[in-house]
Amino acid sequence: MEPLLQESTPSIIAERVRQAIAKGDLPPGSQLGEAELAREFGVSRGPLREGLQRLTAEGLLISIRNRGLFVIEMTADRVRDMYVARQAVERAAAEQIHLGDDATAAGRQLLDVVEEMAEAKTVRDVGELDITFHDRLVTLAGSPRLSRMHLTLLTETQICIRALEPTYALEDVRVEEHREIAQSFIAGKRALTDRLLVAHMKDAVRRLTRG
Amino acid sequence: MEPLLQESTPSIIAERVRQAIAKGDLPPGSQLGEAELAREFGVSRGPLREGLQRLTAEGLLISIRNRGLFVIEMTADRVRDMYVARQAVERAAAEQIHLGDDATAAGRQLLDVVEEMAEAKTVRDVGELDITFHDRLVTLAGSPRLSRMHLTLLTETQICIRALEPTYALEDVRVEEHREIAQSFIAGKRALTDRLLVAHMKDAVRRLTRG
DNA sequence: TCCGGTAACATTGTCGACATTCTACTGATC
DNA sequence: GATCAGTAGAATGTCGACAATGTTACCGGA
Known part of the structure; x- marks a missing residue:
């Protein structure tokens, strides 16, 4: 028996946003509004921000302090x-x-x-x-x-x-x-x-x- | 002139924790207490958790839901x-x-x-x-x-x-x-x-x- | 017309508190 | 003595509110 591991909310959010980026629903260069996204996923801004941090660490999102997160533009x-x-x-x-x-x-x-x-x-x-x-x-x-x-x-x-x-x-x-x-x-x-x-x-x- | 980019708090926290893991201050398999770490860094649990999410996404920390985060053990x-x-x-x-x-x-x-x-x-x-x-x-x-x-x-x-x-x-x-x-x-x-x-x-x- | 300043607005960053879940201890029953 | 139910404690997960920052529109003056 292998230990069953449940995905954390932030990791689920990260995957959903990743798919949205891949599919083009979140176009390159566009800003991600935290409040709006949180509403769509039905969670508060806390778990949402944690999920987005993952994608920021990957380089898929660009973070500009006090301004927000933007989808990377592939130059x-x-x-x-x-x-x-x-x-x-x-x-x-x-x-x-x-x-x-x-x-x-x-x-x-x-x-x-x-x-x-x-x-x-x-x-x-x-x-x-x-x-x-x-x-x-x-x-x-x-x-x-x-x-x-x-x-x-x-x-x-x-x-x-x-x-x-x-x-x-x-x-x-x-x-x-x-x-x-x-x-x-x-x-x-x-x-x-x-x-x-x-x-x-x-x-x-x-x-x-x-x- | 290249645009100056300020590091976000979570990214700073992630780097500090990474160093602690690398130096062995946080030994493999040990649990990371959020409250304690937050106190040490002088921030609340919010930004701290965001920082730790980054390391979790990297695989350096293992997340077990409702239990906490643990430093990876290198088998x-x-x-x-x-x-x-x-x-x-x-x-x-x-x-x-x-x-x-x-x-x-x-x-x-x-x-x-x-x-x-x-x-x-x-x-x-x-x-x-x-x-x-x-x-x-x-x-x-x-x-x-x-x-x-x-x-x-x-x-x-x-x-x-x-x-x-x-x-x-x-x-x-x-x-x-x-x-x-x-x-x-x-x-x-x-x-x-x-x-x-x-x-x-x-x-x-x-x-x-x-x- | 253009520039600088100001004020209102929107958004992000941070915090403290509550809800939920797990762990560990206690005590009862077989 | 071992096992299991119950409970108290501690930790994580989540949320709503406040503070700080940046943006934008508006206004006055050169």
Whole structure:
């Protein structure tokens, strides 16, 4: 029997606000009114502020003293830095998968996501499955710390994707890059996975900072 | 002119508590009494709890609902996971330094730390300079996100070092490993740095999980 | 027209108090 | 003697109110 752990109110609030940021309901640069948010969640400002502190510590919210909290705006510099960090995490995750028991099974799980992506009909769906792919990649590594760090980075990625969604087209290349990565796990080619990941990240940065 | 940003009270509190954890003033597994801590810092429980939420989000504190907050205990599993994450961050940092303007200057700054380490006379001083070395390594990469992620990991490392300090001896090998890494930057040998870092991490895990 | 000052407003930062929950001790029963 | 119900105490979780700060609109003077 493992001890059951109940989530604290601040952590629930943090996740809800994180989703709102990721979905674009709280657009980049917008201010978060404490009183209003507290009303919406049906709690007082105390627990709400505690929840927002978490996101501030992650860098998702910017705090300006006596002024308030603002959703981070992903400038070109920040996008580049985010991908440096994402590359660090995902390369390490990939390595852990290859070192683990069953890299083939992991690769197959990733392929499932790729197949869904291939069948997706809207740019938005492709974007969401893109996130799902990378989330699962890191989850499969089984490292709590890599997962925690990655959560922040994926949220920032979603902000970027959401911002540039209208300019995207339904490109096969986006699906194929992911397919190659998944297959490299099944093939057990560790060095190949690494190269593909690096190339994938480089592509993404170029797409996102070009605009 | 860059906008001057004042630290918020919760963030100051978080840093103070983090230092207390790193120094061992708050030992692993111990409970943090909110009322007592608030008295010590001269604030009410509100801002204090907000500060502690940050550390909880980082995983440095474990929250058990209606019971309180406890300093994380570094089990063998957690030590291994921590080093997976540290390796991810520091390898990426090293790569960024090599890709940057002046890897040689960076290497020399790291060598300064190594020289201090060579002259240190107590195990405690060596341990602190060990932390300084890795902190500077990531700082020199100039990536805010890598630095933020690393901060948590270094604090956990300090918990481990502090716990095993009595069993350590003044070994030259610990200094020499760092020296080699620093020199590899000056020599501009990117692949060598990477190999040395991986080996260094592997050594550390073995030392820490052996006990 | 533009600049400086002022006052009202809105928002954040902080605090003290109450409600709820858990822990530990006591005492009764089998 | 062991187990369990009951209770007192202490700690956390939550809230509403006050204080401090920043913003904005308005007004007067150069």
